[in-house]
Amino acid sequence: MTKKKKAPTSWDVARLAGVSRSTVSFVLNNTPGIKISEETRRRVLEAVKILDYKPNAIARSLAKQKTEAIAFFVLDIANPVFPNMARGIEDVARHNGYTLLLCNTDGKSLRELRYMNLMLERRVDGVIVGALSNEEVSRLARKKNMPLVILEHPRLHEHDVVYADNIQGSYEAVKYLIELGHTRIAHITINPESIIVRERIEGYKKALEDAKIPFDENLLKIFYDQVNEETAINELFSLPNPPTAIFAFSDFMAIQIMKILIKRGIRIPQDISIVGFDDTLANLTIPELTTVSQPFYEMGVKAAEVLIERLKNPDLPIQHIKLPTKLVIRDSTAPRK
Amino acid sequence: MTKKKKAPTSWDVARLAGVSRSTVSFVLNNTPGIKISEETRRRVLEAVKILDYKPNAIARSLAKQKTEAIAFFVLDIANPVFPNMARGIEDVARHNGYTLLLCNTDGKSLRELRYMNLMLERRVDGVIVGALSNEEVSRLARKKNMPLVILEHPRLHEHDVVYADNIQGSYEAVKYLIELGHTRIAHITINPESIIVRERIEGYKKALEDAKIPFDENLLKIFYDQVNEETAINELFSLPNPPTAIFAFSDFMAIQIMKILIKRGIRIPQDISIVGFDDTLANLTIPELTTVSQPFYEMGVKAAEVLIERLKNPDLPIQHIKLPTKLVIRDSTAPRK
DNA sequence: TTGTACGCGTTATCAA
DNA sequence: TTGATAACGCGTACAA
Numbered sequence: 001m002t003k004k005k006k007a008p009t010s011w012d013v014a015r016l017a018g019v020s021r022s023t024v025s026f027v028l029n030n031t032p033g034i035k036i037s038e039e040t041r042r043r044v045l046e047a048v049k050i051l052d053y054k055p056n057a058i059a060r061s062l063a064k065q066k067t068e069a070i071a072f073f074v075l076d077i078a079n080p081v082f083p084n085m086a087r088g089i090e091d092v093a094r095h096n097g098y099t100l101l102l103c104n105t106d107g108k109s110l111r112e113l114r115y116m117n118l119m120l121e122r123r124v125d126g127v128i129v130g131a132l133s134n135e136e137v138s139r140l141a142r143k144k145n146m147p148l149v150i151l152e153h154p155r156l157h158e159h160d161v162v163y164a165d166n167i168q169g170s171y172e173a174v175k176y177l178i179e180l181g182h183t184r185i186a187h188i189t190i191n192p193e194s195i196i197v198r199e200r201i202e203g204y205k206k207a208l209e210d211a212k213i214p215f216d217e218n219l220l221k222i223f224y225d226q227v228n229e230e231t232a233i234n235e236l237f238s239l240p241n242p243p244t245a246i247f248a249f250s251d252f253m254a255i256q257i258m259k260i261l262i263k264r265g266i267r268i269p270q271d272i273s274i275v276g277f278d279d280t281l282a283n284l285t286i287p288e289l290t291t292v293s294q295p296f297y298e299m300g301v302k303a304a305e306v307l308i309e310r311l312k313n314p315d316l317p318i319q320h321i322k323l324p325t326k327l328v329i330r331d332s333t334a335p336r337k
Numbered sequence: 338m339t340k341k342k343k344a345p346t347s348w349d350v351a352r353l354a355g356v357s358r359s360t361v362s363f364v365l366n367n368t369p370g371i372k373i374s375e376e377t378r379r380r381v382l383e384a385v386k387i388l389d390y391k392p393n394a395i396a397r398s399l400a401k402q403k404t405e406a407i408a409f410f411v412l413d414i415a416n417p418v419f420p421n422m423a424r425g426i427e428d429v430a431r432h433n434g435y436t437l438l439l440c441n442t443d444g445k446s447l448r449e450l451r452y453m454n455l456m457l458e459r460r461v462d463g464v465i466v467g468a469l470s471n472e473e474v475s476r477l478a479r480k481k482n483m484p485l486v487i488l489e490h491p492r493l494h495e496h497d498v499v500y501a502d503n504i505q506g507s508y509e510a511v512k513y514l515i516e517l518g519h520t521r522i523a524h525i526t527i528n529p530e531s532i533i534v535r536e537r538i539e540g541y542k543k544a545l546e547d548a549k550i551p552f553d554e555n556l557l558k559i560f561y562d563q564v565n566e567e568t569a570i571n572e573l574f575s576l577p578n579p580p581t582a583i584f585a586f587s588d589f590m591a592i593q594i595m596k597i598l599i600k601r602g603i604r605i606p607q608d609i610s611i612v613g614f615d616d617t618l619a620n621l622t623i624p625e626l627t628t629v630s631q632p633f634y635e636m637g638v639k640a641a642e643v644l645i646e647r648l649k650n651p652d653l654p655i656q657h658i659k660l661p662t663k664l665v666i667r668d669s670t671a672p673r674k
Numbered sequence: 675t676t677g678t679a680c681g682c683g684t685t686a687t688c689a690a
Numbered sequence: 691t692t693g694a695t696a697a698c699g700c701g702t703a704c705a706a
Contacts, residue, residue, distance in 0.1 A: 007460075007481070009683055020693045025685060035691060052480075057458040058404065059683030061395045062698050072439075077427070078420040078634075087415045090441045099459065102409075102439040104427045121394040122436065143389075144344070255621050262623055284592050284621055286599055297415075346699055357677045362701060372675065396699035399682045 008051040017047035024048075028055060061123070070307060071101040071119045073112060073129040080252075080280040081296065082130060085151065088300020089128060096308050098125070109134035116140050126307045131194070132157070147314070149307045151299055153195050154320045160310060162303045162321045166196050169292035169325030170203025170247075173275045176290075176327055177245045178211045181336035182273060186219040186243035188232045188253060197249065200277065204247060219243055229256040244272055244336050251276035254289055258332070269334035279328055287331035295323045345388040354384035361385075365392065398460070407644060408438040408456045410449060410466040417589075417617040418633065419467060422488065425637020426465060433645050435462070446471035453477050463644045468531070469494070484651070486644045488636055490532050491657045497647060499640045499658045503533050506629035506662030507540025507584075510612045513627075513664055514582045515548045518673035519610060523556040523580035525569045525590060534586065537614065541584060556580055566593045581609055581673050588613035591626055595669070606671035616665055624668035632660050 010028075014021045019040060026034045027044040036044075047053070061067045072089050074082045086102070093100045101124060103115040112134045119127055120140070126147035132138060138157040141148040147160075154161040177185050187204045189197055201220070208215050218239055221232040236243055248254035254276030258268055268274055268287055276282050279293035306319055347365075351358045356377060363371045364381040373381075384390070398404045409426050411419045423439070430437045438461060440452040449471045456464055457477070463484035469475060475494040478485040484497075491498040514522050524541045526534055538557070545552050555576055558569040573580055585591035591613030595605055605611055605624055613619050616630035643656055 011683080021683090022685085022694080023692060026692085029685085031685090037691065040691080054454065054458045054481075056399075056460060056683050058395060058398045058460050059698090060685075062393075062399055062700095063683080063685040065698070067395065069438075076424070077414070078424045080417070080420075083415040083417075083420050086439065087413070087441060090414070090439060094441075099455065100439045101406075102423065102427060102437045104424060104431075117391065118394075118436065121391045123393060123395050144391075252621075259623055281618070281621055284589075284618055286596055286623055288596075348699080358700080359678080359702075360676060363676090366701080368702085374675070377675080393699050396682090397701075399684090400699080400701045402682070 007056070008053045010053070010055065012051055013044065013047045013053050016051060017043040019044060066125050067123050068097055069099045069101055069122070069124045070126045070128065070304070071103055071115075071124045073103045073105050073115060073127060075105055075107045075130050075133075077102065077104050081278060081294075084280075084296035085130065085300035085303075088297040088302075089304045090300075092301050092304035092308065096304075098304075098308065105130075105133070107131070107133050109136075112137050113140075120144055120146060125311050128303045128307055145314075147307055147310045149303045149310075151303050153199060155195065158318060160306045160319045160321075162299055162306060162323065164294045164299060164323050165325050166199035167203040167206070169277065169294070169327070170200040171207045172203075172325075172327045173247055173277070173290075173292050174204050174207035175211070176329070177247065177273060177275065177333065178207065178213065180245075180273065180333060182243075182245040183213050183336075184216075184219065184241060184243040185213075185245045185247060186221065186232075186236050187247045187249075188221040188229065188257065189223070189249040190227055190253075191224045192222060200249060227253065229253065229260055233257065233260050245275070245333070246272065247275045247277075249277060251278045251281040251289060251291055254291070254332075255281060255285055258285060258289075269332050270337070273333040273336075275333060282328065282330065285332070290330045290333040291328055293326045293328045295325070298323055344393070345390045347390070347392065349388055350381065350384045350390050353388060354380040356381060403462050404460050405434055406436045406438060406459070406461045407463045407465065407641070408440055408452075408461045410440045410442050410452060410464060412442055412444045412467050412470075414439065414441055418615060418631075421617075421633035422467065422637035422640075425634040425639075426641045427637075429638050429641035429645065433641075435641075435645065442470070444468070444470050446473075449474050450477070457481055457483060462648050465640045465644055482651075484644055484647045486640045486647075488640050490536060492532065495655060497643045497656045497658075499636055499643060499660065501631045501636060501660050502662050503536035504540040504543070506614065506631070506664070507537040508544045509540075509662075509664045510584055510614070510627075510629050511541050511544035512548070513666070514584065514610060514612065514670065515544065515550065517582075517610065517670060519580075519582040520550050520673075521553075521556065521578060521580040522550075522582045522584060523558065523569075523573050524584045524586075525558040525566065525594065526560070526586040527564055527590075528561050529559060537586060564590065566590065566597055570594065570597050582612070582670070583609065584612045584614075586614060588615045588618040588626060588628055591628070591669075592618060592622055595622060595626075606669050607674070610670040610673075612670060619665065619667065622669070627667045627670040628665055630663045630665045632662070635660055 010021050010024045014024045027041050090100050105112045116137045128149045130151050149160045151162055153163045192198045254274050276289045276291035279291045282289035282291040347358050347361045351361045361381055364378050427437050442449045453474045465486045467488050486497045488499050490500045529535045591611050613626045613628035616628045619626035619628040
């Protein structure tokens, strides 16, 4: 029933304006080095208005051999760590005339690979990947020379990288606890297959070392599979010399820990200090959480900027950009009693 | 310096396999009704493998007149209300072979309009919009007959709509508080220019009415500009008959309120009950927040499903799908003392 | 079963 | 200053 009126083409515009298709193109793109008489230009623009003509970006992409689109591979857009990154990327992309494609990978390397192939088919101009789980994706990008920016600590891959200084962040958090007088500081974390996990452990150990506090492996709780804060707390508190401060891998984990502690009548920060990481949820808790703030938005912005720079100039040397993290002191930490 | 090796085309494959271009296309697309000899097929596939050929989706889109891409207009991807929607949309899109374009509008109607025009140029197959701020966008979609699904209570527009039952959610929350014995129930909310705000007020009033509790306008705090929970609390508590329960517009607002109350030594839920809305942050607080849970993920899923259905069958009658909200009772509510 | 030729809507290169 | 005309890479009707 619906009238299948097809969208007008530049040909329709040309005919209505009584000029050739190329002239239409010249007018609409203000093609440099080409002069169009005022009268012709007026006629073309009027025809455009009358027909409500919108150039077909697909055809343009085919002709120009670029799509002005970039893709963002995100582990999980519903994880509070990523939305601000996405925002940063989108802001920069939009300002530069690029469209953003969102690819949720769920950290599954197969899906990541599939998406990479899809983006290769779609001929996006470049890809930003949140956390790379599949080295094959990196190789593919290189092989097909698809510009790729990785939001993660640089490893082997020869790609542009933007990352937050996890080691420093972790170091400062623990150093701060030490300055508060704590010497028994626990670190509860997840599977260290991810590099950021290892980095935070590294910062933790280094801060202890610099303060000449011997590392006690009983205070480092690593959950290789399912994280269980309850278990960790139980084990830590059954030590002969339990911790007076806990440094958690993330805000989310810190909050779970806080809940357990409060349920047991342990007061924060009077009885124990808690520090999180990310600063995504830290200002929502009561007491508000001391945490290491990651510059997620800026990371997104920087990643998009680096990518777009590279699109303009493919021969640029590879960049590794480290963004600082910052300790944000709130109410979940206090001097050791 | 970098070798500008261009991506192989179907022509390259055809030449290597010693067949015609159409044969390549037939093999790769398994074109129905066309039989290809095993030998030919093998040769083609081998050539594809050797060249690592990836079909150019842009060219395909141009030829087939569809892009297999949909766009999601989101108010603010960093607002915890939206990521789960985005996930739902992405999941469904991916399963159906569609790619998702993310358009952050910041609720600015101009940007929304610009993005609509851009998506029209890009010839996406359809658009899902989180909350429509610009009626012009709706008109444009209609005019250009671009399928549009709106995630919001149906208003005038003749488009498919998927929305959560805000009135019911609000009603149940207040009803629950009444059942707990509360009669002085405050509602703190934002500018009612948005329809969901008005709906929640409506549900609030209706629950009071059904319980024969007279509506007291002193208990309804509306912030037209900047929300200031502190002011609201001050005013409410200086009433001769202050509230014993507060129903907040959102989880976020509820949390701000909780912080203020706790700071003043008021205990939750012993001294006052608090209810939020959204269920995005409600399980992070201490005590955990009783709230009205919105099915964000399902809304995204449903919206994408409706859109894709319509793409398959444009003549389908318009759908208005209402999804239920659900009261989730946690620890921030208790019987009135 | 395979090949030819045209269409998709632009941009770009030459002539005029 | 403008107009033909050839890419761009693929799908597909039609012919062989």
